[in-house]
Each structure stands twice: as structure tokens, then as C-alpha cells.
């Protein structure tokens with residue numbers, strides 16, 4: 074036996090080698106609280122927006138989702154990271170255990186949770202689906218992204234598909250028997266979708282022949298389901314250049330026979346799978362169309378109106394990616410907290426004599442990191458759930474004016490939900506790594522995987538830079554500025570309520586949030602006076618952060634207020650919620666003034682700085 078084999082195991086850090094350190098426990102009570110308070114969900118439920126949906130059922134669905142996420146999906150996370158998705162002879166093998174987990178997940182009805190009952194869905198609120206999406210993605214983000222794309226495809230078909238397409242494809246996409254993909258990106262067409270070159274030709278039988286190449290297609294090929302339904306953007310020969318000339322097509326991997334059975338293989342294939350930084354369990358494919366003359370495609374919506382179909386589902390898909398940011402931040406926070414309670418280093422100033430080494434959570438700087446993680450995660454969660462409730466109101470509101478106002482609210486919040494939540498997903502998972510010290514940088518704790526997985530979310534589904542531009546150029550002008558004004562009014566009412574209860578436990582919360590809202594007001598006015606100009610675009614990203622900071626901090630304060638109003642035995646944890654709202658206001662919302670300055674005073678420092686980038 075060699076010396077290496079005889080060496081005793083090296084103790085590296087407490088518990089890390091004894092327990093699975095990557096465990097996730099769905100925080101169902103927290104999620105339910107966040108959903109019901111400060112997002113508009115509880116009033117919507119009480120007003121009957123969701124028909125006779127009872128709170129008990131909401132709680133039961135969340136609890137069951139929490140169990141599935143914790144028990145079935147969470148253990149798959151590390152397996153997917155290590156196994157990846159090997160590609161051989163045109164086929165992808167998903168990681169061990171994933172296919173069965175997907176089938177169990179679909180069989181339990183999770184895929185169709187918010188889908189129309191007419192086509193086999195359960196038609197529950199998007200807000201509940203949002204909470205579930207967070208749990209699937211916390212448990213295993215590389216798994217969770219697949220269904221997000223199927224759900225987006227369902228949305229496109231429901232709103233724009235012909236009756237024939239709906240009858241053939243919706244039931245199986247909603248049950249999860251088939252999965253979907255969304256295919257926009259090409260080598261020369263990323264953020265600039267209008268630059269795409271994939272072609273569609275009209276065929277005599279009313280279908281289309283699709284040729285071209287798509288890159289970075291999530292779940293473009295896999296072994297979860299027998300058929301894969303691709304939604305593909307392509308241009309007809311007479312399509313005008315730019316986004317106005319793009320059409321949307323449904324391209325099944327296998328043709329579907331009239332009796333529903335699978336027919337011939339279509340002329341579309343995966344060419345390769347990317348090797349990437351994170352979400353290793355999710356196959357990211359290059360797709361080739363037209364080796365044999367063109368894949369058969371079916372038009373969705375009208376010719377040249379493909380982008381309009383995309384816009385229908387954009388709020389939903391962007392929210393889903395925002396929820397991935399919340400999800401990974403939650404998981405990283407749980408893990409960092411567990412580690413900080415176990416790991417002992419130094420003696421905290423507060424330690425009693427004879428206590429020995431202190432757990433690192435006792436050190437104020439580690440506490441600061443953990444509180445930042447928790448506060449950012451919960452603020453992003455509140456923004457995302459509020460967006461989901463607005464989407465529900467936009468669909469179900471009693472009259473056209475209510476639905477329009479809710480649609481504008483959802484449109485205003487969506488870029489913040491997507492970009493803020495995914496940015497903080499990266500920041501929080503980076504802090505999680507920092508809390509672990511050197512053990513965070515090595516792979517065995519799993520902290521590094523969260524950091525790697527989180528990094529894609531600010532890039533796909535419209536980069537966060539594009540989200541910020543969308544907020545500034547498209548969303549601030551909504552209803553002549555009345556949409557954001559109404560939202561700011563609501564936020565200010567919460568701050569006034571904090572003043573009114575005058576509880577010293579809130580510390581400087583009210584003052585700091587009011588200052589943040591004042592900063593947001595000034596920055597908003599400044600940008601509204603400069604629509605589309607370069608100096609407004611230069612300030613878009615700090616503006617989005619300012620918007621989300623003011624909104625997120627106020628929503629946390631609203632949650633804290635709600636907790637103080639509930640009976641003492643309701644388990645609402647008012648002290649903990651006040652503490653987190655206060656921390657956010659005093660340590661994070663105070664950054665608002667700096668962000669305001671970057672927006673209002675910083676444009677020249679960017680636009681006139683080419684010399685700094687020369688050479």
C-alpha cells in the first residue's frame with residue numbers, strides 16, 4: 074500500500090466532511106409570509122380575484138412544493154453539477170436521477186400549476202407558481218430552468234396559437250409529457266434579436282421550412298421527454314429588416330400524427346452542447362435546422378409579428394429568471410448561516426470568559442455579511458412576488474381599467490424583478506463563499522457551485538443592462554409617468570405608517586427609506602426629462618438599482634409592519650422582520666443617495682471618458 078493511501082483523512086473544517094453540506098430546506102413559512110404580505114396577494118385573495126381559492130389551499134400547495142423541492146430536487150443539485158450533460162451521437166444524457174425526478178415532478182401536476190384548466194392545467198395564480206418556481210430553482214437551478222421555458226411556450230401558444238396547434242400541443246406541454254424551448258439567439262443576434270438570419274420559407278401545404286442555426290438553447294436536446302417542442306424565431310423572405318420582420322414558429326422534434334402518436338423525425342438537431350461556468354445539469358445546445366432542406370414549422374400568430382408574441386410572455390419569463398436570483402440567494406444564505414454557526418475562529422468581543430473559540434457568526438463582520446444576504450434575498454423576493462400578483466391582476470382584474478393599471482404595474486416592476494434579483498443572486502452567493510473562507514473556494518462545500526450557477530441569470534432572458542434601459546426608456550414613460558408616480562405614492566404610505574407607529578425597534582428605518590424615496594423621485598424626474606438620450610442611458614443601471622433599493626427596502630418594512638399587526642401566536646416573527654427591515658434601511662437603502670448622484674451627475678464621467686478606454 075502506498076504512502077498516500079495510508080495517510081489519515083485530513084480534517085478540513087467542522088461537519089463539512091460528515092454531512093451533506095449542500096442541503097436546502099424550502100423556507101415555506103417565510104415564502105408564504107412574503108407572498109401574502111406586502112405584495113398585494115392577501116387583498117387579492119380577500120377581494121375574490123382568484124374566485125373561491127382559499128388560503129388553506131394556498132398553504133397546502135406551498136407546503137407540498139416545499140417537500141418536493143427539499144426531498145426530491147435538492148439532492149440532484151450537486152449530481153448535476155458534477156455529471157453535466159454528456160453529448161454523444163446527437164443525444165444528450167441528463168444526470169443520474171434527473172429524468173425520473175422530472176417525470177415525478179410533472180406527474181404531480183407542477184408543470185401545469187398556473188396553466189389554463191381548459192387544456193389540463195390547474196389555473197392557480199401566477200403568484201403561487203412564482204413561489205413554487207423559487208423553490209424548484211433553489212433546490213436545483215439547472216433543473217428549474219427547463220420548465221420555465223416550457224411554461225413560456227405554453228403562454229405563447231395560449232395567446233397566439235391557432236386552435237389546431239393548441240389542440241395538438243397544449244395538453245402535452247401542460248402535463249409535462251413534452252417539454253418546450255425558446256429559440257431566439259444566433260451568433261450575430263444576442264441582445265439585438267432583430268439581427269437574426271434564420272430563414273422560413275412558405276410551403277404549399279401551409280406549413281413553413283425553417284433553416285439556420287441557433288446557439289445557447291437551453292434544453293434544446295435531452296432525454297426527459299419523448300418529444301421536444303421548439304419555438305423558433307425566423308425571418309420570411311419578404312420580412313422587413315429588424316425586429317418587425319420576424320415570425321414565430323413551432324417546430325416539433327418529432328412530427329405528431331393525427332392520432333397523437335409520434336411520427337417522423339423533423340429536420341432539426343442539436344449540433345453540440347456548451348461547456349460552461351455553471352448550471353452544468355442544464356444542456357445548452359447549438360441547434361441546426363435544415364440539413365435536409367428545412368425543418369417543418371407551424372406559424373404562431375401572424376407572419377412578421379413574432380416579436381409581439383414574444384412580448385406577451387416576456388414579463389412572465391423575465392420574472393421567472395428573477396426568481397432564479399432569489400432562489401440561489403436563498404440557498405446560499407441557508408448554507409452560509411449553517412456554516413457560520415459551526416465554524417469556530419477567534420474569540421468574539423462579546424464572548425464570556427472560558428467560552429473558547431467563538432462560532433464565526435458571533436463576529437460583527439460575519440453578522441453583517443449574513444444580514445446583507447438575508448436582507449437582499451427577502452427584498453428581491455418581495456419585488457418578484459409583487460410582480461407576480463400584478464400579472465395576476467392584469468389577467469383577472471374586474472374591469473379593463475384595473476387590468477390595464479395592473480399590466481403597467483407589472484411592466485414597471487419586471488425589469489427590477491429580473492435585474493435586481495439576479496444581480497443580488499450573484500452578490501449573495503459571493504458573500505456566501507466569503508462566509509466560508511477558503512472552504513468556500515474549494516468545491517466540496519457547494520458554496521462555489523451557487524456562485525457559478527448564479528452568474529448566468531444576469532445574462533440570459535435580456536441582460537441586466539438591457540433591463541435597465543427598458544426601465545428607463547419604456548417603463549418610466551408609461552401613462553405619461555403616472556404609473557411610477559402611483560407606485561411611489563404607495564411606497565410613501567408605508568413609510569408614513571412606520572412613522573405613525575413610532576416604534577423604537579425600527580430605528581432609522583422610516584428616515585432612511587424616506588431619503589431613498591426622495592432620491593428615487595429626483596432621479597426619476599431627471600430621467601423623465603431626458604428620454605432616450607445618451608446621458609439617460611448612461612444612468613440606467615444605477616437607476617434600476619436605486620429603484621429596487623427603495624422599493625425592496627419599503628416592502629421589507631411593509632412586511633415588518635404586517636407582522637406587528639398579526640396576533641402574537643401567528644408565528645409572524647415581528648422582531649426578526651423588524652430587524653431585517655431596519656438593517657436594510659440603515660445599511661443598504663443609505664446607498665440610494667450615491668446611486669442618485671451617479672444617475673444625475675455621472676453621465677459626463679462616462680460619455681466623456683473615451684480617453685480612459687483608449688489603447
Ligand SMILES: Cc1cc2nc3c(=O)[nH]c(=O)nc-3n(C[C@H](O)[C@H](O)[C@H](O)COP(=O)(O)OP(=O)(O)OC[C@H]3O[C@@H](n4cnc5c(N)ncnc54)[C@H](O)[C@@H]3O)c2cc1C
Pocket residue numbers: 255256257258262263264265288289290291292349357529532533534535536537538539542
Ligand atoms: C447558459 C445560457 C443559456 C441560454 N439559453 C437561451 C435560450 O434558451 N434561448 C435563447 O434564445 N437564448 C439563450 N441564451 C442566450 C442569451 O439570452 C444571450 O446570451 C443574451 O441575450 C445576451 O446576448 P449575447 O450573448 O449575444 O450578448 P451581447 O448581446 O453581445 O451583449 C454583450 C454585452 O453588451 C451589452 N449590450 C448589448 N447591446 C446593448 C445595447 N444596445 N445597449 C447597451 N448594452 C448592450 C449587453 O448588456 C452585454 O453586457 C442563453 C445563454 C446562455 C449562456
